[in-house]
Amino acid sequence: MTIQWFPGHMAKARREVTEKLKLVDIIFELVDCRIPYSSRNPMIDEIIQHKPRLVLLNKADMADKVVTREWIAYFAVKGIKALAINSHAGEGMKNIVQASNEILKEKFDRVRAKGVKPRAIRAMIVGIPNAGKSTLINRLAKKNIAKTGNTPGVTKSQQWIKVGKEMELLDTPGILWPKFEDQEVGMKLAITGAIKDTLLNLQDLTVYSLRFLERAYPDRLKERYNLEGLPENVVEMFDHIGVLRGCLMAGGIVDYDKVSELVIREIRSEKFGRLTFERPADFMIEKE
Numbered sequence: 001m002t003i004q005w006f007p008g009h010m011a012k013a014r015r016e017v018t019e020k021l022k023l024v025d026i027i028f029e030l031v032d033c034r035i036p037y038s039s040r041n042p043m044i045d046e047i048i049q050h051k052p053r054l055v056l057l058n059k060a061d062m063a064d065k066v067v068t069r070e071w072i073a074y075f076a077v078k079g080i081k082a083l084a085i086n087s088h089a090g091e092g093m094k095n096i097v098q099a100s101n102e103i104l105k106e107k108f109d110r111v112r113a114k115g116v117k118p119r120a121i122r123a124m125i126v127g128i129p130n131a132g133k134s135t136l137i138n139r140l141a142k143k144n145i146a147k148t149g150n151t152p153g154v155t156k157s158q159q160w161i162k163v164g165k166e167m168e169l170l171d172t173p174g175i176l177w178p179k180f181e182d183q184e185v186g187m188k189l190a191i192t193g194a195i196k197d198t199l200l201n202l203q204d205l206t207v208y209s210l211r212f213l214e215r216a217y218p219d220r221l222k223e224r225y226n227l228e229g230l231p232e233n234v235v236e237m238f239d240h241i242g243v244l245r246g247c248l249m250a251g252g253i254v255d256y257d258k259v260s261e262l263v264i265r266e267i268r269s270e271k272f273g274r275l276t277f278e279r280p281a282d283f284m285i286e287k288e
């Protein structure tokens with residue numbers, strides 16, 4: 001599903017998240033571990049203000065482990081706790097509850113100091129489309145979907161999902177828009193499947209991806225396509241792959257569209273192994 005974001009939709013999405021903020025103690029900001037910068041909403045800090053947050057680097061199973069550690073350290077420097085998780089397999093779920101408890105410890109200790117037994121932590125998930133919000137909610141929910149809001153006087157049927165005894169999660173996530181005005185971000189969103197390929201030129205996306213592999217994972221690229229060295233230019237690379245894999249038109253001419261489809265498919269199906277498309281060092285000069 002690809003959502004077309006128009007200014008009106010953005011304003012509505014923002015308003016919905018802002019309204020729900022009042023209901024929760026903590027925000028789970030879900031991003032794609034392969035593109036932790038590009039998969040964040042550009043206005044997230046402004047939208048959630050001072051609400052405590054936990055960044056969840058989802059799809060960690062597909063990301064480069066070394067770079068994931070760099071991202072966790074990067075967020076730590078900003079004073080933000082980040083966890084690598086795999087919602088698909090349910091890995092890291094216990095850590096979410098534990099980290100939330102730690103982040104909110106002072107607040108809940110103050111309640112305890114007054115002799116009141118604290119209620120469960122209330123949380124909500126926010127993230128761009130395809131970050132894995134629904135998958136995570138289903139993982140955390142198991143079968144504990146609790147209906148609330150069916151009491152007379154309670155307006156909308158806001159449902160809370162019980163996550164063990166210690167946490168309640170809002171059943172609908174906040175869906176926010178990505179930073180698509182930046183072309184490079186658009187490429188990264190497309191290659192990770194966050195936006196449809198049809199929104200971009202497939203050959204451009206392939207050029208971008210091959211250049212990325214040349215720079216970041218040259219050995220994997222050479223191995224996959226039997227390259228002794230890296231060609232001078234990207235056209236040579238297309239030609240080499242086309243001949244090697246038989247992506248040809250009549251007369252033996254290389255079909256660049258077929259090469260593009262092949263390369264993109266192989267990247268997405270992890271034929272190059274676990275890939276992360278951006279590192280914190282790429283953004284160190286960025287203004288805060």
Ligand SMILES: Nc1nc2c(ncn2[C@@H]2O[C@H](COP(=O)(O)OP(=O)(O)O)[C@@H](O)[C@H]2O)c(=O)[nH]1
Binds near residue numbers: 062085089128130
């Ligand atoms: N490999 C992997 N795939 C995931 C993970 N979480 C979600 N997905 C996949 O990502 C796609 C989008 O997930 P979905 O929950 O629908 O995203 P939403 O739009 O944020 O609700 C689906 O194909 C999921 O199966 C994960 O941790 N690892």
Ligand SMILES: [Mg+2]
Binds near residue numbers: 133134135
């Ligand atoms: Mg969803």
